[in-house]
Amino acid sequence: MTNPITMTCAGVDEVLLEYLEETLDVASRASVDQHVASCVRCSAIMRDIGAIRSEAGRLPDLAPSRDLWKGISERIAPTVLPLSVPARPAMPRRWIPLAAAAAAVLVIGTAGLTYVVTSKVLAPPARVATVVSEAPIPTQPARSPLPGGGSDDVQSGAVAMESSSGAPEAEAPRVPVRPTSRGAEPSAALVSRSAATSRTVGDMTYGDEIQRLQAIITERRRQLDPATVSVIEESLKVIDAAVKQSRAALARDPGSGFLVDQLNSALDKKVELLRTVALLPSRT
Amino acid sequence: MSAAVLMQSMVPAEDAGDVALAASGDRRAFERLYKAHVNRVFTLCTRMCGNRVRGEELTQDVFVRTWEKLPQLRGESSFSTWIHRIAVNIVLTDRKNEGRARKRMKEDDDEVGEGIFAAAATMPRHADRMDLAAAIDSLPPGARQIFVLHDVEGYKHEEIAQLCGITAGGSKAQLHRARLLLREALNR
Numbered sequence: 001m002t003n004p005i006t007m008t009c010a011g012v013d014e015v016l017l018e019y020l021e022e023t024l025d026v027a028s029r030a031s032v033d034q035h036v037a038s039c040v041r042c043s044a045i046m047r048d049i050g051a052i053r054s055e056a057g058r059l060p061d062l063a064p065s066r067d068l069w070k071g072i073s074e075r076i077a078p079t080v081l082p083l084s085v086p087a088r089p090a091m092p093r094r095w096i097p098l099a100a101a102a103a104a105v106l107v108i109g110t111a112g113l114t115y116v117v118t119s120k121v122l123a124p125p126a127r128v129a130t131v132v133s134e135a136p137i138p139t140q141p142a143r144s145p146l147p148g149g150g151s152d153d154v155q156s157g158a159v160a161m162e163s164s165s166g167a168p169e170a171e172a173p174r175v176p177v178r179p180t181s182r183g184a185e186p187s188a189a190l191v192s193r194s195a196a197t198s199r200t201v202g203d204m205t206y207g208d209e210i211q212r213l214q215a216i217i218t219e220r221r222r223q224l225d226p227a228t229v230s231v232i233e234e235s236l237k238v239i240d241a242a243v244k245q246s247r248a249a250l251a252r253d254p255g256s257g258f259l260v261d262q263l264n265s266a267l268d269k270k271v272e273l274l275r276t277v278a279l280l281p282s283r284t
Numbered sequence: 285m286s287a288a289v290l291m292q293s294m295v296p297a298e299d300a301g302d303v304a305l306a307a308s309g310d311r312r313a314f315e316r317l318y319k320a321h322v323n324r325v326f327t328l329c330t331r332m333c334g335n336r337v338r339g340e341e342l343t344q345d346v347f348v349r350t351w352e353k354l355p356q357l358r359g360e361s362s363f364s365t366w367i368h369r370i371a372v373n374i375v376l377t378d379r380k381n382e383g384r385a386r387k388r389m390k391e392d393d394d395e396v397g398e399g400i401f402a403a404a405a406t407m408p409r410h411a412d413r414m415d416l417a418a419a420i421d422s423l424p425p426g427a428r429q430i431f432v433l434h435d436v437e438g439y440k441h442e443e444i445a446q447l448c449g450i451t452a453g454g455s456k457a458q459l460h461r462a463r464l465l466l467r468e469a470l471n472r
Contacts, residue, residue, distance in 0.1 A: 017460040048467040055416050056435035062327040064340045069318055071344050076311065076351045 007035040012042045020049065115258055206267040213274035223282040232277050239273065242266040299363045307354040314354075318347055321364065325371050331432045332375040334421040342378060346371045372433070372447055379425060419469040423462055430455050431462035 012032055018024040019032050036042045221229065246263035253259060299320065305313030325346050330339030350367050357366055420428060420436075429448070433439040434455070441452040441459075448455070 017456060020460065020463075021456055045467070048471065049463050052416065052463055052466050052470070053435050056420075056431070057438070059327075059331075059417060059436055061323040062330055062336075062339075063323050064326045064343060065336065066340065068322060068326075068340055068344050068347070069315060072318065072347045072351075073311065073315070075344070075348045076314070 007031040009035075009039060009042055012036065012039075012045075016045070206271060209271050210267075210274060213271065213278050216278040217274065220278065220280075220282070224277075224280060228280065232273070235273055236270070239266055239270045243270065303354070303357065303363045306351070307357060314347075314351055317363065321367055322347075324364075325367060328368065328371050328432070328437065329375055331417075331420060331436060332372070332429050333378070334423070334425070334428055342371075342375055345378075346374050349374060368437075376429070376447060379429075416466065416470065419466045422469060423465055427458050427462035427465065430458040431466070434459050435463075 012019075012035055015024055015028060015032060019029060024032070036046050243263065243266040246259055246266055250256065250259040250263060299317065302310075302313040302316050306317055322343065326339055326343045329342040329346065330336050333339055333342060346367065350370055353370070357363065420431065423431060430444055433444050433447070434441065439447075441455040444450075444455045445452045450458075
């Protein structure tokens with residue numbers, strides 16, 4: 001606590017900050033006031049600081065020496081492409097055909113590579129795709145129930161039907177049915193991706209099924225509508241052509257799993273078509 | 285009177301409409317706001333940084349930043365108070381970005397402890413008596429900013445402490461030092 005009686009200039013300097021901030025206690029404030037009232041130096045300090053505070057609060061605003069808005073306006077302006085710049089939609093259009101061609105080449109190349117890899121590398125070594133003898137069955141003369149069906153060797157031997165009911169057998173062609181009675185001389189193609197079954201010609205034969213169906217159709221031919229027969233014949237021609245092509249390709253590349261699948265698919269379609277024909281209602 | 289109250293009393297009534305328009309992207313409205321407030325902002329920037337050229341650059345920065353942040357302006361805030369606070373922050377950030385802010389503030393505080401008149405020797409002398417504005421420009425940056433904020437702009441020590449990242453006691457010490465330096469400069 002500063003003694004009012006003994007307050008000196010140094011003492012005033014020491015508490016001046018608190019005095020001006022009005023945080024000094026009442027007694028000390030009174031001591032400062034008493035000293036300042038009798039001290040030229042300290043009273044000058046108080047007067048000058050008071051003037052500075054007063055004048056600072058009344059300082060006039062300044063004005064920039066130049067227009068600042070232009071620079072501000074440029075900085076806040078949205079980015080707009082000048083209209084004189086030519087549009088560029090034509091550029092992508094010119095690249096579309098090239099891009100499409102490149103994509104097509106990529107797809108074809110990838111497909112070809114996949115085919116080569118799957119048929120040459122990944123194919124099981126034990127798998128055998130066999131195109132067996134297509135010689136006609138000596139016990140039966142070749143006779144096709146339908147012109148289209150007769151063009152293919154699968155149906156070249158009209159085998160006597162084991163079932164006289166006329167209804168096609170329900171079992172699927174790929175499922176082993178029974179050993180063929182013709183043993184090593186099957187009349188139809190035997191194509192399988194199973195090594196075990198491929199070596200056994202009687203495990204699965206499309207020929208048996210096809211021949212049975214053809215026999216049924218031969219008997220029903222007169223019952224069918226001629227227009228329907230014509231359509232069936234055309235369909236069989238197409239399927240037989242596919243079978244023939246697949247066999248030719250498979251003969252050149254016996255290890256191709258892809259060609260085996262193609263041949264199986266064509267034969268499946270033929271069996272399915274013949275079954276449908278066999279079940280067609282008679283014409284009225 | 286606090287800075288907020290001081291600035292609220294100076295808010296032009298027509299600001300509200302222009303603020304809304306400017307917030308929606310109307311540059312014409314923002315230009316009107318610029319014209320209404322540019323001198324206040326420029327004065328604050330120049331007094332705080334002590335350089336008119338730099339003050340002009342900072343003023344542009346303030347208005348660009350204000351434009352960017354206008355959509356964030358809440359309805360209850362005064363545009364004048366708001367842009368004033370943006371200006372203070374930009375000036376203080378500018379000094380910090382120069383890598384000298386904290387160092388100078390610390391040095392200034394240290395100098396206060398060594399003697400409040402020690403820095404007066406570094407202030408430029410003029411043939412004629414220096415006016416207050418020129419004397420303020422000649423103050424050390426830390427003391428100048430706090431003097432401007434307190435004695436010119438009306439901020440309280442607590443507000444200054446928050447803005448500058450110092451204590452309220454540090455703000456008082458800087459202010460006292462600035463006043464004594466100014467008295468010294470003005471009495472030469």
